[in-house]
Amino acid sequence: MSKKSTLIPIILVTSLFFLWALLHNLNPILIPHLRKAFALDDLQSSLIDTSAYISYFVVAIPAGLYMQRFGYKKGVLVGLVLYALGALLVIPAASERSYLFFLTAIFVIAAGATFLETVANPYISVLGDKETATQRLNFAQSFNGLGAVVAPILGGKFILSGIEHSPEELAAMGQASLNTYLQSEADTVKVPYLVIAGVVVVLLILFVFTRLPEGDEREVDDTHTVGVNFSFKIFKHKHFLWAVISQFFYVGAQVGVGSFFIRYANHVANMGEKNAAYLFGSVAMVGFMLGRFSGTFLMKYIRPASLLAVYGLLCVLLLIIAVFTAGDVALYALVAVPFFMSIMYPTIFSLGIQGLTNEETKIGSSFLVMSIIGGAVVPLLMGLVSVAAHSIQIAYLVPLLCFLVVFYYGWKGYVVIKPKAKSILEVMNDER
Template identity: 65%
Template sequence: MPNQQPQAASYKVAFALITSLFFLWAFLHNINPILIPHLKKACQLSDLQSSFIDTAVYLGYFFVALPAGWFMHKYGYKKGILFGLLLYAIGAALFIPAASARSYDFFLVALFIIASGATFLETVANPYITKLGDKASSEQRLNFAQSFNGVGAFIAPIIGGQFILSGIEHTPEELKQFSPEQLNNYLTFEASGIKVPYMIIAGVVLLVALFFVFTRLPEIKEEDAEDDGHGHKSFSLSVFRHSHVTWAVIAEFFYVGAQVGVGSFFIRFSRYTMGMPEKEAAYYWGFIAMVGFMLGRFAGTFFMRYIKPAKLLSLYAVINVILLTVALLASGKVAAYSLLAVPFFMSIMFPTIFALGIKGLGEESKIASSFLVMSIVGGAFIPPIMGQISDKTGSIQMAYIVPLVCFLFVLYFGWKGYKIIEPKKAIGN
């Protein structure tokens, strides 16, 4: 009994610090809807080429998630966090020479490094939060922590719209009238607008790292992993013998693809459907869509007291399918506002799928967490498909059929895929 109070206090401190990390990767993901139109202008890109910004970020997750899980398994949570923060800061600092060179490839490399750091943070933080308390409330606790992820989600497009987007928009025909010197000066001006914001981001991340250096975090002792039928504990692909892990990875892949696709092209979508200028669209995305996303996290945490997480997940997936159908078929404000409503109902999806996917796994939750973070690679594949549809059809609105289909996979997971089914034992054991 005497140890319970200090343990509870250390859990609260750990919870508060880990929650700050949710802001950082939220900022990374939600600055992309600003970077895509910005670098499209500065580097003169097509919709498909500009979508590679998302690809660079989410391929970082795919390639680094398993190494991050193994690193965490061997060295613990704290060292994983510090290494992730260091990578994040290095990637942000590389934006400065990338802007000077006005090299799109250099920007993509810098984004890949930032994403690699965020992968470490996310691989550590999601499972760590679920272990800081009672198992029965793990989904609710993760949703609460992810609510602060929502803060980063709405701040990123607002800050980016204010300090990165110039508000200067020229048509291709107008750019053809520029002399080579005028065009070079304009493109250099656009690219340079990114330097100061990313210099500040690198500094803030290093400051957060210092807090972690001087704070002692409780190392959570996991329950023993299940025997794999051959007398040793598994930390490998055998985690997929649990069907709910398999379906969680599939659902997370399509959910993240939908989330990224919905946000990444909103500025283009609002311009296409109602002629909204880029700065105004960024403002709307930040103050309506992402505030809705943040409030949705808090509301979802509350609703889970009365509605089972899987049922709430299914309900929200159905609502998003309806909203995207309206966005596809309507025009003007109706189309744009339907799309702005989608993030509220996306809000609980990632943490709920994640928590349900690692439920009942013990030590295997670490490797399952790595695979779930790897599934974020859906964000690398869905936006290019949308960009290709837009380039081929001339309609960015038509491209939104892709996230609609993605939410159908989320619906299936919340309906049946989440159920824990005992894996069959090997014959003869």
């Protein structure tokens, strides 16, 4: 494929990285917001992340099989339709003030995002030279970082009210006043999600009328086997197995770090929700975005796996400070973590699919996206620890342990082990 024929597809597919950033980075705003609107504790509010990442687990394999059969473009179209539908469902969920309805809407949005991620990550990798696949994926993921900056800032401005009543103040309200207050809190999500749905529909139209190449199909597996049995054979590649494990723990750590940031900022530095949301977006997520761009640059001189290991270790050290100190020192140690975790998802993804055939890459992408269920598990564990220890700060030990797994993958787990040559007897047995 020529650079000219791939330029427009790369631009359009890169725009998709912005969309799932909105989903994931509005969740740290929604968690404290709906915690107020529905009177939830930390464990209950973590179900917002659970509903999103359970969807990834359920939909990833069907999305990969759909992509195998119908190609990249149709996978994108399905993803955009689901994303827009879920965003529209948020509006009646807010009107009804139904937490279950709201979780369902988030699940549908995440189903759309699952299709988009399953398509976009491998598609960017095959649209161009293999030698620059990791750099190209990190560059595309940099626009995911842009969404990570915009989402909490706009969410903090248009969703969070800044009104934070104590339990005693809420108890002193009359029933009518309390219902009015809770409904006003729930209603603030309507306009932002209506705008998101409109943007997604416009993008859907652009994809409908744009011709997209399907990538280099010369490496398609000779068996052309499609199905669950073929899917599990991919785990014979040890580096891919470790990529799935590492991605599970990385995504869990990433989600956990962001999901309770506003609660953490209030706990260690007595910071209000609007200021914490702005700090998260304008500093932590700007660091995340800059980390993607700088990481892409550094990979010209440092092996991606080595950079991954170093960044994993630095995240562990920063979280030790965040857990065991207090005040601004603890807060800004946590703020620094997103810069170093910025390269992890695309780097693990790219290292995991190295050495796979085109067909293996498509179904392997499903498992790597499926491993995002770590984002459902780790926040729940953090919620449990927070409730048990009465401290959201202690709960950050959970992502600390997750980053140790990422460090190991960058250190040793990424190594591609080539299969041993078969003996004459093994070849004869295979032919029987």
